[in-house]
Amino acid sequence: YEDISVADPEVADLIEKETWRQFSGLELIASENLTSLAVMQANGSILTNKYSEGLPGARYYGGNEYIDILENLTRERALKAFNLDPTKWGVNVQPYSGSTANFAAFTALINPQDRIMGLGLPDGGHLTHGYYTAKKKITASSIYFQSFPYRVDPKTGIIDYEQLATNANLFKPRLVVCGGSAYPRDWDYAAIRKIADGQGAYMLSDMAHISGLVAAAEQNSPFDYCDVVTTTTHKTLRGPRAGLIFFRKDKGDDLENRVNAAVFPACQGGPHNNTIAGIAVALKQAAAPEFKEYAKQVRANAAAIAQVLFKHGYRLQTDGTENHLILWDLRPIGLTGSKIEKISDAVHITLNKNAVAGDTSALVPGGIRIGSSAITSRSMKEKDAEQVAEFLHRIVQIALKTQEEAGSKLLKDFVKTFESPNTESAKLVAQ
Numbered sequence: 001y002e003d004i005s006v007a008d009p010e011v012a013d014l015i016e017k018e019t020w021r022q023f024s025g026l027e028l029i030a031s032e033n034l035t036s037l038a039v040m041q042a043n044g045s046i047l048t049n050k051y052s053e054g055l056p057g058a059r060y061y062g063g064n065e066y067i068d069i070l071e072n073l074t075r076e077r078a079l080k081a082f083n084l085d086p087t088k089w090g091v092n093v094q095p096y097s098g099s100t101a102n103f104a105a106f107t108a109l110i111n112p113q114d115r116i117m118g119l120g121l122p123d124g125g126h127l128t129h130g131y132y133t134a135k136k137k138i139t140a141s142s143i144y145f146q147s148f149p150y151r152v153d154p155k156t157g158i159i160d161y162e163q164l165a166t167n168a169n170l171f172k173p174r175l176v177v178c179g180g181s182a183y184p185r186d187w188d189y190a191a192i193r194k195i196a197d198g199q200g201a202y203m204l205s206d207m208a209h210i211s212g213l214v215a216a217a218e219q220n221s222p223f224d225y226c227d228v229v230t231t232t233t234h235k236t237l238r239g240p241r242a243g244l245i246f247f248r249k250d251k252g253d254d255l256e257n258r259v260n261a262a263v264f265p266a267c268q269g270g271p272h273n274n275t276i277a278g279i280a281v282a283l284k285q286a287a288a289p290e291f292k293e294y295a296k297q298v299r300a301n302a303a304a305i306a307q308v309l310f311k312h313g314y315r316l317q318t319d320g321t322e323n324h325l326i327l328w329d330l331r332p333i334g335l336t337g338s339k340i341e342k343i344s345d346a347v348h349i350t351l352n353k354n355a356v357a358g359d360t361s362a363l364v365p366g367g368i369r370i371g372s373s374a375i376t377s378r379s380m381k382e383k384d385a386e387q388v389a390e391f392l393h394r395i396v397q398i399a400l401k402t403q404e405e406a407g408s409k410l411l412k413d414f415v416k417t418f419e420s421p422n423t424e425s426a427k428l429v430a431q
Ligand code: PLP
Pocket: 031, 096, 097, 098, 099, 100, 102, 126, 128, 179, 180, 181, 206, 207, 208, 209, 232, 241, 242
């Protein structure tokens, strides 16, 4: 039990540097958050030593008396955090991440090569909802299932539910997936339920991005309409990196056993008990009144950022936000998301380039995604959020200036460093 600073100073040093980076910069990546010390203590605990394949009371290894209590507690807290009746809903708390939770849920619900429909990636959807490129099926969800994405209306940026209904009639999916990674609006779950019912399809919501807001009743609840709900635990929910799968128990199609068997043994081995302990702590915190205040503030801060960007005349996808994220369309001012991401990095503001509907390149997309979850965890309020937006405005002004004056060789090289940081000129600028 040597301290890490003695056992491995090299890794200890990197942890210290990353700690400094996280607290000295501004974190605006919409899928990230700053979890609590208690969650990190649970996540870094001795529970990592234990194997516990199976479920509480039915394990393949001995010595699980405390792990059983922990997993049951986590399941109870997960249902309570989302106000779910345990006779109607169950939950599996073992998925290692959001991606594995989704794949396990698909495995439980449908057969290989069955048809799925999810929001397209350039429209704000997630890779694991069936994404493929024109050249290749690059995700397991498109390799093992037939996928046909639905889209947002290019004019409004809002999901085109009518077109989804028309295409569902033609494609006949077995599963309709809602949820996304870059969709700033709330979801019309009732509309999607109707479409799924029209095809006799299952409906799954991946509420990864908004689960903290759902727990605080700051977004519509997918539980009112879905058969299965998946989530990551580390975004607005502010837990450790992991996933959860909620399933209906009252539909008579044995979703409980199907989901549990899909997680283990179909897709995973031993649960990460240290992570499950971290989830339990995060769920206790999410059920507290302060978390409701936090979730409200997350939305207020995102709205405050959007207001300032509007004031400066910028275009935001869907003309605003109803949740924690903003998708800023930079195409009208002739900039790429990659350039803004790189300049922001240079001034210790972390955000990510993001495709906006109609984009053709995922590598040089026309937008950036901004999230308010992490700055709100640092107690920022609307006034601070407005200041953050002013910083972003300044970054864009710098980027526009470098474009206007691109005639000079020096400036050209400088611009190049933003696009490809590994070039010789990037090294020079870094020096
Ligand atoms: N689902 C959605 C909607 C996401 O945004 C993400 C990640 O950002 C995932 C799933 C995947 O989660 P993970 O990175 O934990 O596998």
